[in-house]
Amino acid sequence: MSTLTQRTSGLVQRRTEAIRSAAAEKERESGGEEDEVRRGEEEDDDKGDSKETRLTLMEEVLLLGLKDREGYTSFWNDCISSGLRGCMLVELALRGRLQLEASGVRRKSLLARKVICKSDAPTGDVLLDEALKHIKETQPPENVQSWIELLSGETWNPLKLHYQLRNVRERLAKNLVEKGVLTTEKQNFLLFDMTTHPLTNSTIKQRLVKKVQDSVLEKWVNDPHRMDKRVLALILLAHSSDVLENAFAPLQDEQYDLAMKRVHTLLELEPEKESAKPNVNELMWAVVAAFTK
Secondary structure (H helix, E strand, C coil): CHHHHHHHHHHHHHHHHHHHHHHHHHHHHHHHHHHHHHHHHHCCCCCCCCHHHCCCHHHHHHHHHCCCCCCCCCCCCCCHHHHHHHHHHHHHHHCCCEEECCCCCCCCCHHHCEEEECCCCCCCCHHHHHHHHHHHHCCCCCEHHHHHHHHHCCCCCHHHHHHCCCCHHHHHHHHHHHCCCECCEEEECCCCEEEECCECCHHHHHHHHHHHHHHHCCCCCCCHHHCCHHHHHHHHHHHHCCCHHHHHCCCCHHHHHHHHHHHHHHHCCCHHHHHCCCCCCHHHHHHHHHHHC
């Protein structure tokens, strides 16, 4: 009898140890996923950059749109406002904070799928955290097109005006001032004074422009899925914000024509088909679809 009791207790002990081992393994796996997200956030496109000069997609698009000496974007550019909101959604997706809901058996289109908060961990960026808070707390969830409109304030529903992120360009410019890329000045425009942010660190701007140029010239791979996701997103969102050609302005005619031809190759891609391929960011393609529909 005592022998049977010992065997039974030994079996229970082994089962308990197996359960503990499985739980520990699961914790290690989840911890590994978190570490991977963290490593992804810490990666920088330009390995030589210091931490202070790492730019978000929004900051890069704004920097491409700013006139170096004047320190403001073109008065005729009516695309950059919504483009910057699209940048926020993609930035949050690349940082593992947002994702699209599952497409389901009927394969919902990208623009019909809702944006889901995957993680509410702070990003360290006030604008991103503000947008993430809105998306997390909104029930029922909204799709990408709706969020671009809501964050831009382009809604006729007065009950949803509180979603608008105000003074986005000014706040992004101040971020770039803190990072030593821009400076702050006051300019008089006859009837009013305007705060401007001229370029003060041309090296970072030149590095950004070269990254965009190289991606469609020297480093062109003729396959969007072999391109760095952030660089691909930057090209597509810069085009949607009507600032991409600023990066190609210094090129010679032949280089300019080739660069624009390759950009159009990317623009002609069908987001629905591209998002169905493995190892892609579906939310990025949903944002592209919202701007190209």
